[in-house]
Amino acid sequence: MRLIIMDNADKVSEWAAKYVAKRIRHFNPGPDRYFVLGLPTGGTPLGMYEYLIQYYRAGDISFKYVKTFNMDEYVGIPRDHVESYHYYMMTNFFTHVDIDPNNAHILDGNAVDLHAECMNYERLIEEAGGVHLFIGGIGPDGHIAFNEPGSSLASKTRVKTLARETLEANARFFDNDIEKVPKQALTVGVGTVMSAETVMILITGSHKAFALHKAIEEGVNHMWTVSAFQQHPKTIILCDEDATLELK
Ligand code: F6R
Numbered sequence: 001m002r003l004i005i006m007d008n009a010d011k012v013s014e015w016a017a018k019y020v021a022k023r024i025r026h027f028n029p030g031p032d033r034y035f036v037l038g039l040p041t042g043g044t045p046l047g048m049y050e051y052l053i054q055y056y057r058a059g060d061i062s063f064k065y066v067k068t069f070n071m072d073e074y075v076g077i078p079r080d081h082v083e084s085y086h087y088y089m090m091t092n093f094f095t096h097v098d099i100d101p102n103n104a105h106i107l108d109g110n111a112v113d114l115h116a117e118c119m120n121y122e123r124l125i126e127e128a129g130g131v132h133l134f135i136g137g138i139g140p141d142g143h144i145a146f147n148e149p150g151s152s153l154a155s156k157t158r159v160k161t162l163a164r165e166t167l168e169a170n171a172r173f174f175d176n177d178i179e180k181v182p183k184q185a186l187t188v189g190v191g192t193v194m195s196a197e198t199v200m201i202l203i204t205g206s207h208k209a210f211a212l213h214k215a216i217e218e219g220v221n222h223m224w225t226v227s228a229f230q231q232h233p234k235t236i237i238l239c240d241e242d243a244t245l246e247l248k
Pocket of ligand 1: 042137138144146
């Protein structure tokens with residue numbers, strides 16, 4: 001595992017975007033050879049998406065031969081809802097670069113058969129040849145995607161009923177009304193992310209400092225799902241100074 005500590009969140013975003021750009025360029029993708037990227041939503045990666053858009057506009061990078069798989073999506077809210085991850089990805093990234101929308105995969109939280117949707121997502125990842133680089137973010141409780149404390153570290157894409165704490169934490173995005181927060185989500189599993197060739201986890205802010213400590217300085221523990229990546233052959237933890245406050 002590589003631990004990379006940058007001065008601040010902006011430097012984390014820049015480093016992450018440069019790394020993504022470098023990996024795509026070195027892969028030299030083409031019509032018969034797509035680079036496969038796993039992507040997160042949330043506040044943390046917003047800066048990385050901005051830098052990637054800049055590099056695209058400057059002609060330094062193209063997403064023409066890139067396939068993406070997002071980590072998760074809420075169940076039962078329309079795609080154009082401002083809190084849907086479809087909306088987030090379209091507004092913050094996909095519509096600003098040259099990715100073919102058919103290659104930008106996001107779980108469908110309105111699928112009639114949610115279980116089949118999850119199985120199909122795993123199949124699509126497999127058919128794409130697996131994920132070359134999965135980028136993730138974590139919550140202060142160490143969750144990655146919607147793999148909350150206690151999730152199986154071998155889990156694959158599935159339907160998750162969200163914990164009361166998650167509903168409370170997310171209420172701020174839904175008019176501060178917990179009743180409006182979707183009760184379920186579709187999420188890749190810890191095992192899905194573990195299958196990627198490289199995993200890069202972005203962690204910024206002092207509110208994530210304890211989670212970073214649990215992620216790397218104690219043993220693997222399903223109550224801190226991010227700790228699973230200690231056993232991944234190629235994980236990069238990219239964090240800012242603030243996130244290191246609890247490191248020994
Ligand atoms: C994102 C995701 C989550 C977030 C995490 C941190 O698709 O599944 O793991 O990365 O909740 O969110 P922010 O970045 O908003 O602190």
